[in-house]
Amino acid sequence: MTRSSAPQTALIVAIASLASSVAFLDSTIVNVALPAIERELGGGLATQQWAVDAYLLTLSSLILLAGSVSDAYGRLLVLRIGLIGFGVASVAVGLAQDPVFLIGARAVQGAAGAFLVPSSLALITSLLQGHERSRAIGLWTAFTTGASLVGPLLGGLFVDLLSWRYAFLINVLPVAVTLWLVARLPVHDERRADAGIDWFGAVLCTAGLGGMVFALIEQPNLGWASPAIWMPLAGGAVMFAAFLLRQRTSRHPILPLGLFRTRNYWTGNLATLFVYAALSLNGFVVGVYLQEGAGLSATLAGLASLPTTVLLIVLSPWAGSLAERLGGRLFMTVGPLVMAGGALMLLLVGERFDYWWQVLPALVVLGLGLGLTVSPLTSTILGAIDSERSGIASAVNNAVARVAGLVVIAFLAPIVGGALDLDGFHRAAIVTAALMAAGGLIAFTGIRNSAPSAAATPSAAD
Structure with a gap:
């Protein structure tokens, strides 16, 4: 692939952000749609779990393969395949008439998402350099993470005003826009001579x-x-x-174990495992409990995450700039510990539900911690890896984050005690806080600050 000139930067960032966002938005939008899906298709808690985990399973297990394919055969080719597959699978999910078909379509959707993420992120790392790349990292981080967090609100609006099915059918629009933008990008793929999978x-x-x-x-x-x-x-x-x-x-390994010889890379990925397990557990439990336990509508349950989203978008560029000068260790330690405190504040939720005093303060604290964590985590982990391996390095980091969510949702029944009632909600809050605290402590003991590097690249985990 040829190097980009400055006027192409906005187009590259737009393509990378849209392609990543369509996958991450879908993974969070489903949380508030789960009660409506279960009411219409049946299947109980198992259907809700599999609607999440079928997507995460194929996404996390195939993203390593997709990272290797992206590096070997070209980012734009793999990106187009992922976009088309994701759009078709989204339509299939929206038309599902029984739990089995829905779960199968979600698995296909996750597989297509796996091919979207590493190829889109690698566009930034392979086409941009220096300050241009650093600025793109901040824009990409705020856009994609903000999009994933606003997913519950969009899902709630679709569930209440139209149908849960539109939360998936709507994916066709951003997919089409991204394909159109890719066609306008004046670069071409170059296949590696030693390519192998x-x-x-x-x-x-x-x-x-x-x-x-x-x-x-x-x-x-x-x-x-x-x-x-x-x-x-x-x-x-x-x-x-x-x-x-x-x-x-x-x-030609799809998981190059040599990457983990770099201290900041393996330590950062270990911290990612705990932090993103906590985020996945919190997103699932809050999205479902606010509807089934507290009796809120899907739209109000989605609105509950808005303070977290706003704080993330506002704080991410600031935290990223400070981390570039001070190093990521401080932010990767303090951020998860602050989020652990926010999770424990959810223990204030009682039988007489009050969003303003029981939930909002916790979500504000979670947003503060998340804003401190995301950008420093991004640049610290992948800043340790050379740009030639950016596709597979991003894919590995993303796979760690998705496997974390996959496993914690699979353990949901033991975590909540079999039912997502008030006691189960409290148990999930305690586990969330423990996972966050573990991630912060791992970063504190393992991360080593280094001089700012132009090689810092974005993490698909975000």
Whole structure:
């Protein structure tokens, strides 16, 4: 791919932001649509869990493969494939008439999303340099993360005013706009001469994660003693272990273990695992409980996240600029600890529900912590990796974040005690706070500040 000139910067950022946002927006918009989906299609809590985890499963397990394909065969080709697949799958989800079809369509949607994210982010890292790239990081971070957080509000409006189905059908519009913008980008893909993909490793990764997640979600219904539980769990664990072993010897690994020799990269990814598990758990529980437990409409439940979104957008550029001068360690420590405090404030929610005094203060504190965390986490983790490996490095970081959400939602029933009532909501708040605090402590002990680098690149996790 050729280098970009300055006038192309806005177009590159717009394409990268839109392509990433359409995947992340969908992953959060579904949270407030879950009660409406369950009411219309049935299936109880298991349907709600699988509507989330089917998407996360294919997204997290295939994004490693997609990162390698993006680096090997060209970012624009992979981006177009992801956009078209995501649009078609979104229409299928919106037309679903039973839980099985919906879950299958969500899995396809996640697979397409996996091809969207690393290729779109790699456009910034491969086409922009120096201050231009740093500015693009801040714009991309605020836009994509803000879009994902405003998802619950959009989902609520669709559920209350039209139907939950429009929350997915609407994806066709941003997909079409992004495809049109890609066609206007005056650059071309260059295929690497040594391109190669570990397809068997991708199968092992996907099957391993799938078996384990299936067992965790269905265990409350069937019990650990059921062969339908322990066999997929054991088989999945064996296949995922085989996947990791294969990555040590494969000529073209989809998970280059050498990336984790860099201290800030592996420590930052470990912190990402805990922080994004907490964010996924909090987003799911708050979106569902405010409707089913507190009796709010889907729109009001979506509006509940607006303070967090506003604070994130306002604080991210400021925190990113400060972290560039002071280093990311302080922000990656303080931010998650502040969010842990916000999660504990949700324990104020009682039988007599009051959003203004019981929920809003907690969400404001969560927004402050999130605004302090996102941009520094972005540049610190991937700033340690050279730009030639930006596609796979971004994909690995994103996979860590999505696997974190995948696992914590699979463990939802044990976390909430089997039912998302008030007691279950409180238990989830405590677990959220513990995960956030762990992420902050890991960053404090493991991250080392370094001189500002032009190689800092955006993280798909955001």
